[in-house]
Amino acid sequence: MPRVHERSSAPRGLLAFTGAVPGSRRALRDDALFAAGLAVLSGLLAAFVDDGRRPGLLGWSLLLCAHVPLAWRRGHPLLVLLAVVACVAPYHAVDYTHMAAVPVGMVALYTVAVSGRPRRALITGLLVVGITLTVNASVAPHQVADVLRISGWVVSVLLLGVYVRIHRQYVTSVLERAERAERTREEEARRRVAEERLRVARDLHDLLAHSITLVGVQTSVAAHVLAADPERLDRAAVAKALDDIADTCRSARGELRATLHVLRAGTADEPRGPLPGLDGLADLAEAARTSGAEVELAVREAQAPPAVGAAAYRIVQEALTNAVRHGGPGLTVQVRIHASDAALRVTVTDDGTAAVAPSHTPGFGLVGMRERARSVGGTLEAGPREGGGFTVSAVLPLASVGSAGFAGGGLQ
Structure with a gap:
C-alpha cells in the first residue's frame, strides 16, 4: 500500500475511534x-x-x-x-x-x-x-x-x-x-559502552605492550649470553635473564588477572581496586633496566590525585616501552616528574639511535598517551629530538576535569 501523508496537523489516530491514518x-x-x-x-x-x-x-x-x-x-x-x-x-x-x-x-x-x-x-x-x-x-x-x-x-x-x-x-x-x-537513555548507555571499551582497550594495550616488549628484550639478552661463548657459559647471567623474564610474566599475569576480574564483575561503577600511581614508577624503571636500558628517574614534589597519578604512570609506561623497543643498544632514558603551576609535568627523554621514522605507520601507543593526558584535562607532545632520540612531554592539571572519568587509569 502506498504511503499516505496526513492532511491534518492532528496526530495519528486523533480523528476517529480507530488508529487508521486519515486518507488511507x-x-x-x-x-x-x-x-x-x-x-x-x-x-x-x-x-x-x-x-x-x-x-x-x-x-x-x-x-x-x-x-x-x-x-x-x-x-x-x-x-x-x-x-x-x-x-x-x-x-x-x-x-x-x-x-x-x-x-x-x-x-x-x-x-x-x-x-x-x-x-x-x-x-x-x-x-x-x-x-x-x-x-x-x-x-x-x-x-x-x-x-x-x-x-x-x-x-x-x-x-x-x-x-x-x-x-x-x-x-x-x-x-x-x-x-x-x-x-x-539508550544513547547514553551506548556512549558509556563505547567509552568503557576504549578504556579497556587502552589498559590492555598498556599492560600487554609493555610486558611483551620487556619479555622480548630479556629473551634476546638470554639468547645473546648463550650464543656469545658456549665454552665459557655465564650461568649467572643466563639465570638472571631468565629470572627477569619470569618476574615480568608474573607481573603481567597478575595485572591481566585483575583486569579480567573487573570485566567479569559487571558495571563500571563497581570498585576497581587502587589505581597505579606515581609510587609505581620505580618498578617501571627497574623493569626497563632489566632490558639493558639505563633509566634515570627523578620525582620531585609530586603529589597528584589518583586519576592524574594513574595517567602519569601509564604515560611513563608507554614511553619506556617505546624507548626500549625502538631505542637500540646503549639506551639511556631520563624520566622527570615534578609539580609546578598547579600541574604535574611529565618528561621522558631517551637518546636512542633507532627512533621511529616519520613515514612509519603509528600504532596505538602515542594515541593512547594523548588520550590519557586528555582524560584528565592535560596535553601531551611527543616527537624526535634534534640530536637523536625521542621526547615525550605531558602537562597534567592537578585539578583534573576528568578525575572520575573512565580514562584515568581504569582497570587494575
Whole structure:
C-alpha cells in the first residue's frame, strides 16, 4: 500500500475511534462502515420517533445522502460538514422527523472540532448556530425555542471535540517525551559502552605492550649470553635473564588477572581496586633496566590525585616501552616528574639511535598517551629530538576535569 501523508496537523489516530491514518484505505473503510451504522440508527429514529412528518421518498433520499460524505470525514472534515448541511437543511425545512437527522449533523460537527484548532471549532459553531437561528426566526418564529435547545447541543458537541483533541495531544506529547527520554537513555548507555571499551582497550594495550616488549628484550639478552661463548657459559647471567623474564610474566599475569576480574564483575561503577600511581614508577624503571636500558628517574614534589597519578604512570609506561623497543643498544632514558603551576609535568627523554621514522605507520601507543593526558584535562607532545632520540612531554592539571572519568587509569 502506498504511503499516505496526513492532511491534518492532528496526530495519528486523533480523528476517529480507530488508529487508521486519515486518507488511507483503512480509514475510508472504517468510516464507511461507521456511516452505514449511523444511517441505520437514523432510519430507526425516522421510523419510530414522532417529532415531524414521516419521511417520504425525498426525505429518505436526503437522509441517506447526508450519511454518504461521512466516509471521507477524516481527510476533509469541513467539506463533509458542508455536504451534510446541504442535505440536512432541506430535510429539516420540509419538517421531516428532525431527530433522525441530528446524529449525522453532530458527527460532522464533532469531526471538525476534533480535527482542527479550537478557533476553527468556534467559528464553525457560531456560523452553524447563527445561520440556523436566522433562518428559523424568519421562516418559523414559533420554533426558535427548539432551535436554541438544539444550539446548546451543537455547542456541547463542539466543546467535546475540542476537549478530546487537546487531551489526545497531551497524551501524544507525553508519549513522545517518554520516547525521547528512552532514546536519550539508550544513547547514553551506548556512549558509556563505547567509552568503557576504549578504556579497556587502552589498559590492555598498556599492560600487554609493555610486558611483551620487556619479555622480548630479556629473551634476546638470554639468547645473546648463550650464543656469545658456549665454552665459557655465564650461568649467572643466563639465570638472571631468565629470572627477569619470569618476574615480568608474573607481573603481567597478575595485572591481566585483575583486569579480567573487573570485566567479569559487571558495571563500571563497581570498585576497581587502587589505581597505579606515581609510587609505581620505580618498578617501571627497574623493569626497563632489566632490558639493558639505563633509566634515570627523578620525582620531585609530586603529589597528584589518583586519576592524574594513574595517567602519569601509564604515560611513563608507554614511553619506556617505546624507548626500549625502538631505542637500540646503549639506551639511556631520563624520566622527570615534578609539580609546578598547579600541574604535574611529565618528561621522558631517551637518546636512542633507532627512533621511529616519520613515514612509519603509528600504532596505538602515542594515541593512547594523548588520550590519557586528555582524560584528565592535560596535553601531551611527543616527537624526535634534534640530536637523536625521542621526547615525550605531558602537562597534567592537578585539578583534573576528568578525575572520575573512565580514562584515568581504569582497570587494575
